[in-house]
Amino acid sequence: MKIKKTILFLTLIVLLLLLPGISRARDTQEGIPLSQVPKKVLKAAKKEISGIRLLDAKIITKENGQIIYMIDGAVGQKAFEVMVDSKGNVQEGGSAKEIKSDVSISRVPGNILLAARKEVKGLKVVKAKIIEGKDGKKLYEIEGVIGQKTYRIRIGLSGDIIESKIVDKYLKN
Numbered sequence: 001m002k003i004k005k006t007i008l009f010l011t012l013i014v015l016l017l018l019l020p021g022i023s024r025a026r027d028t029q030e031g032i033p034l035s036q037v038p039k040k041v042l043k044a045a046k047k048e049i050s051g052i053r054l055l056d057a058k059i060i061t062k063e064n065g066q067i068i069y070m071i072d073g074a075v076g077q078k079a080f081e082v083m084v085d086s087k088g089n090v091q092e093g094g095s096a097k098e099i100k101s102d103v104s105i106s107r108v109p110g111n112i113l114l115a116a117r118k119e120v121k122g123l124k125v126v127k128a129k130i131i132e133g134k135d136g137k138k139l140y141e142i143e144g145v146i147g148q149k150t151y152r153i154r155i156g157l158s159g160d161i162i163e164s165k166i167v168d169k170y171l172k173n
Contacts, residue, residue, distance in 0.1 A: 029060045029070075029167075037069055040088035045071040048090045049080050100141070103128045108140060111159040116142040119164050120151050143167075 034042070037057045046052055052073040060068040067086040074080065079100050083091040105113075108128045117123050123144040131154070132138045139162060142153045154162040 029058050032057050032059050037071070038086065038088070041069045041084045041086070042071070044084045044088040044090055045073065045082040048082050048084075049073065049075060051075045052080060052082075100129045100131050103130050103140070108142070109157075112140045112142065112155050112157075115155050115159040115161060116144065116153045119153055119161050120144065120146065122146050123151060126150075 034054055034057050037059075042054060045054065052075050054071060054073045056072050058070040058072075060070060062068065068091060069084050069086070071082045071084060072079065073082070081100060085091060105125055105128050108125075113125060116125060123146060125142055125144040127143040129141040129143075130138055131141055138157055140155045140157075142155060144151050144153075150167050151164065152167050153164045156162055
């Protein structure tokens, strides 16, 4: 009887120690073949951006269990990314209307790199993209690393931070 109580007590201690880590769950993201994406999701992406040629997909599982598909495609030489939920609804406020183009880090304006390094001290910039919305406004998306953490920072042309977050996946050059 005493052994059972001891085991129960130790189990409770372990659970109490693990609970804070469980509550800090993050979104997860993984690449999937287009053939595994529901047809209604692909249809929604094609409807959102006329003439899009679908290239690849990622599935994102939000902390709350919601499934979002990130569909990458192109129309001519322009790249698009469309976020669609599992019901086939294009996500408002997502990146459905953005055009992303990779930019050599050496061609990123100094004020943009300075703003990124000021936002995250010690950041090693690994990737840069310029994003142009349908409204014509442009911004830079800077990705960099410190240790095993990857940061994605969106910066306006004037150097103002629009968004800064840690993403799960470690980037490789």
